[in-house]
Amino acid sequence: MSHVAGRPVASREPEAEPHGDPAAAEAPVQVRGLVKKFGTFHALDGVDLTVERGTVHGFLGPNGAGKSTAIRVLLGLYRASSGTVRVLGMDPGRRPSEVTRNVSYIPGDTALWPNLTGRQVLDVLAGLRGRRDAAREEELMERFSLDPTKKVRSYSTGNRKKVMLVAAFAAPTDLLILDEPTSGLDPLMEQIFQDCVEEASAAGRTVLLSSHILSEVERLCTDVTIIKDGVVVESGSLARLQHLAAVEVTVHDDDETLARLAADLAGSGIDTRLAPGESPRGALDFPVDRARLPVVLAKVAVAGSTDVRVASASLEDLFLRHYEVDAR
Template identity: 50%
Template sequence: MDAIELVEVTKRFGATTALDQLTMSVAHGEVHGFLGPNGSGKSTTIRLLLGLLRADSGTVRMLGGDPWGEAPTLHRRLAYVPGDVALWPGLTGGEVIDLLGRLRGGIDTTRRAQLLERFDLDPTKKGTTYSKGNRQKVALVAALASDVELLLLDEPTSGLDPLMEAQFRAVISGERDRGRTVLLSSHILSEVEHLCDRVSIIRAGQIVESGTLAELRHLTRTSVVAELAAPVPEALASAPGVHDAQIEGHRLTCQVDDTELGPVMSRLSALGIRAITSTPPTLEELFLRHYDESA
């Protein structure tokens, strides 16, 4: 049984359809990256998992239960960090951390102290006087100091500086090693590349890609720049799997479908390769391809 399972879930707000037959799953113990442009339905999905919203149709299962009907019981086993953390004006960061921890059913004070130090957070300031990044740290410390199975993180590092982001990565790696499941929605691709075992890409309320990073890369093209011993034959530009070819005498620049990489390489080595660079697709290119289609 997966930690999170959504099957053909639809959620409408009036006339707009936020989630359209969305299907995705997150296995126990994996760090799952959740990517998508703004307004594509990431936060709606997470709010469905929290039982804040009710699906119009489809099945939502989380930690073996129904998030809508059994919300309080399931919530003992998870912690959530919203993208925009709203702290109470009259409560200090420390008070919020303790309150949220107690509401979840307990807080590990040693770990709380470690995390405060690690994230360099002053717990004595009042809610409204924290910056966006520090408000996120308050929610992060509260979430990580509780002993839970599942972490739901909605763009948790969007306000953190690079130093804190590195701390965040280290902490999440530690959580994975301890066997926790993490659903991490993010825009920061390097973060996802570093941390995530699997990735789901959402666009307009539907999952358009899902799999390990290696699997997703297979769907894309490698850019190849080759310097050959002989002039490049024109026919190569129209070979199967070759795109955007530019030929200047002995030099070839092109994109190659990963599935056709082998045959193309054989043809090039038959012509004699003097120099070659091949760049694997970055997640960013993967992304832009999907994001662009939504435009």
């Protein structure tokens, strides 16, 4: 296998879809009504997902929501039970090898060949793909501080992940599908990962990023899809979803004024999270639907409070809304 080390590997099969093809004009990932059953269990139950060209799209959801299953269908590793799936203009169920050759994929569980060195793994992966940017691989190995001469079995979890990161970012692909790519990375490497995603995006590459690290998604992603129990519960641009979600209102004043305001708001059905008889202790801090904000501000004005702050929901607020329903 090491015979291909350090030099470009010739393509053994024809390219999937040349650029300029009508397929190049459509969104790199288009999924409609995707159902994936394991026996009678619906792991995915009618999922729609569109990842537009050049975007970094966050794919979020609680454990067991169906993210990895959906990603495996995108790569042709699982067959869809029903629905339509197009990746780079191809049906991965019918052309799995062409899809995998043209997509940089980091699986959630990084099982590599234990007897190969990091470099030999990169050789194999590049050989399977049929195209390689060896100079970029060297640069990324340096940035991720990866010693490619060690055998995989001696690598830590983080170092195994780095081999996949180097292979994914260095490969000359237009689409990266990354399934929890930073699990096991230390904060410094996480930072380098984020830089690499931003560089990929700046170069016009499209990224689908499954992650549990909300700060990572908030920094990197333009769009998000949140999935739960195999069903999409939110999807769209992050800015729009944050706009539609509840806002957080904070009012500072003396306790007497705040207690009066809380009672007034409660009379209009707005819960300020202040239990009966509880002191506001200098601040009221509560979420409210954006549509009801004018009512809240009118009551704040009547109370005579002037120290008021309104903040958009964070991705965490958005996400926890769905988690909290789960916990009930």
